[in-house]
Amino acid sequence: MVYELYYWPSIQGRGEFVRLALEEADVRYVDVARRGASGAGAARIMPFLTARGIRRPPFAPPFLKAGSLLIGQTANILMYLGERHGLAPNDAGGRLWINGLQLTVADLVAEVHNTHHPIASSLYYEDQKREARRCAADFLKNRVPKFLGYFENLLSRNPRGRYLLGSKVTYADLSLFQVIAGLSYAFPQAMAKTVRRHRRLLSLHAAVQERPRIAAYLASPRRIPFNEDGIFRHYPQLDRT
Amino acid sequence: MVYELYYWPSIQGRGEFVRLALEEADVRYVDVARRGASGAGAARIMPFLTARGIRRPPFAPPFLKAGSLLIGQTANILMYLGERHGLAPNDAGGRLWINGLQLTVADLVAEVHNTHHPIASSLYYEDQKREARRCAADFLKNRVPKFLGYFENLLSRNPRGRYLLGSKVTYADLSLFQVIAGLSYAFPQAMAKTVRRHRRLLSLHAAVQERPRIAAYLASPRRIPFNEDGIFRHYPQLDRT
Numbered sequence: 001m002v003y004e005l006y007y008w009p010s011i012q013g014r015g016e017f018v019r020l021a022l023e024e025a026d027v028r029y030v031d032v033a034r035r036g037a038s039g040a041g042a043a044r045i046m047p048f049l050t051a052r053g054i055r056r057p058p059f060a061p062p063f064l065k066a067g068s069l070l071i072g073q074t075a076n077i078l079m080y081l082g083e084r085h086g087l088a089p090n091d092a093g094g095r096l097w098i099n100g101l102q103l104t105v106a107d108l109v110a111e112v113h114n115t116h117h118p119i120a121s122s123l124y125y126e127d128q129k130r131e132a133r134r135c136a137a138d139f140l141k142n143r144v145p146k147f148l149g150y151f152e153n154l155l156s157r158n159p160r161g162r163y164l165l166g167s168k169v170t171y172a173d174l175s176l177f178q179v180i181a182g183l184s185y186a187f188p189q190a191m192a193k194t195v196r197r198h199r200r201l202l203s204l205h206a207a208v209q210e211r212p213r214i215a216a217y218l219a220s221p222r223r224i225p226f227n228e229d230g231i232f233r234h235y236p237q238l239d240r241t
Numbered sequence: 242m243v244y245e246l247y248y249w250p251s252i253q254g255r256g257e258f259v260r261l262a263l264e265e266a267d268v269r270y271v272d273v274a275r276r277g278a279s280g281a282g283a284a285r286i287m288p289f290l291t292a293r294g295i296r297r298p299p300f301a302p303p304f305l306k307a308g309s310l311l312i313g314q315t316a317n318i319l320m321y322l323g324e325r326h327g328l329a330p331n332d333a334g335g336r337l338w339i340n341g342l343q344l345t346v347a348d349l350v351a352e353v354h355n356t357h358h359p360i361a362s363s364l365y366y367e368d369q370k371r372e373a374r375r376c377a378a379d380f381l382k383n384r385v386p387k388f389l390g391y392f393e394n395l396l397s398r399n400p401r402g403r404y405l406l407g408s409k410v411t412y413a414d415l416s417l418f419q420v421i422a423g424l425s426y427a428f429p430q431a432m433a434k435t436v437r438r439h440r441r442l443l444s445l446h447a448a449v450q451e452r453p454r455i456a457a458y459l460a461s462p463r464r465i466p467f468n469e470d471g472i473f474r475h476y477p478q479l480d481r482t
Contacts, residue, residue, distance in 0.1 A: 104313075
């Protein structure tokens with residue numbers, strides 16, 4: 001089976017968490033909207049969201065076609081892939097634990113998006129710049145330490161390795177790598193201070209980055225660079241220390 | 242086994258989605274923070290979030306103690322309960338589908354919270370009232386129709402009943418009931434117009450409300466009334482039509 005990932009072709013966004021898992025799992029997949037001529041991408045996504053012929057239409061990208069299954073929601077896709085490709089624990093309790101951590105990552109990612117779009121996704125950043133400054137300041141002061149402190153604490157409880165659980169990487173580790181990479185891109189000044197207090201998260205970031213398949217992916221054209229259309233955006237005025 | 246639910250004792254909040262599932266499942270549970278003298282509640286929650294002795298500490302309430310398992314994140318708890326107590330489909334594909342819908346409900350709930358706290362959860366509503374008005378106006382104009390239209394469309398595809406999938410209720414149906422109840426409480430004017438275009442969602446709301454265990458729960462003191470400390474808050478100035 002060849003997986004089909006459907007996600008916006010020009011950003012990392014939430015799709016990137018799925019791409020990282022597909023790459024680490026070393027499975028065959030097509031990033032459907034990025035195939036072929038540019039510009040055609042979004043047109044390949046929309047029919048799934050609206051067509052009457054789709055039995056279980058997803059609410060929004062990313063979604064994954066896996067044979068006859070069409071799976072929506074990032075954490076749901078990762079749970080599916082993780083169980084099938086060795087990126088989740090074998091026991092039910094461990095799987096619930098990793099799913100819960102992934103949902104906490106999802107909460108953090110939603111808050112990152114709010115830093116540049118606190119009023120409405122339908123408005124331009126320029127129309128909510130002042131509010132974004134207030135939102136981002138609180139996010140960096142209160143929320144980033146809370147989230148990263150939580151994960152740092154979990155890592156400190158694992159004597160067996162640099163990952164969240166035991167010695168094996170899970171999809172939640174890949175997602176945490178992406179969060180650290182994204183926050184460092186979006187808020188370089190604030191993160192330069194913050195990471196000093198989160199050495200285990202930095203170590204996890206490095207450990208994921210050095211994994212052969214991830215390293216090959218990051219060096220390939222398949223990895224879309226961070227940019228100001230995605231979730232992690234670098235607006236210097238939001239990066240106050 | 243008696244389940245232990247840990248959630249703030251004075252609000253419905255995210256814990257309410259779990260309470261509804263526990264009630265419909267007809268299982269024994271203790272709403273730990275609501276037991277005994279008022280005021281003691283939060284003190285029963287905090288140790289789990291911070292104590293070194295907790296092997297897998299949750300990030301935030303709600304969390305569920307199920308024997309030796311401690312399960313965090315609302316959708317994760319519901320997935321666990323749903324599979325064990327007949328509130329989820331039996332097949333893996335159906336379970337993924339319902340989990341994906343629950344995560345879409347979670348996204349909607351987060352956006353509801355943002356309508357009154359668009360800048361920061363750490364600030365009072367009074368300190369972000371102006372921004373809340375802009376945020377709520379966009380939410381009611383663009384986001385509510387998108388979310389409710391999606392679920393209404395799914396219901397229209399089910400010829401076998403008033404629920405999302407076939408003829409049996411799932412935890413996602415219970416959660417959609419709560420969303421309709423909450424939106425109707427928070428935005429009575431806007432919702433009075435909106436629900437006319439979402440008759441199947443209204444029918445689902447009624448069907449859940451009439452289920453014997455849910456009806457008994459709603460009539461009991463176990464159901465905390467909506468209030469302005471929860472997620473669904475009625476601030477008339479945000480309820481513009």
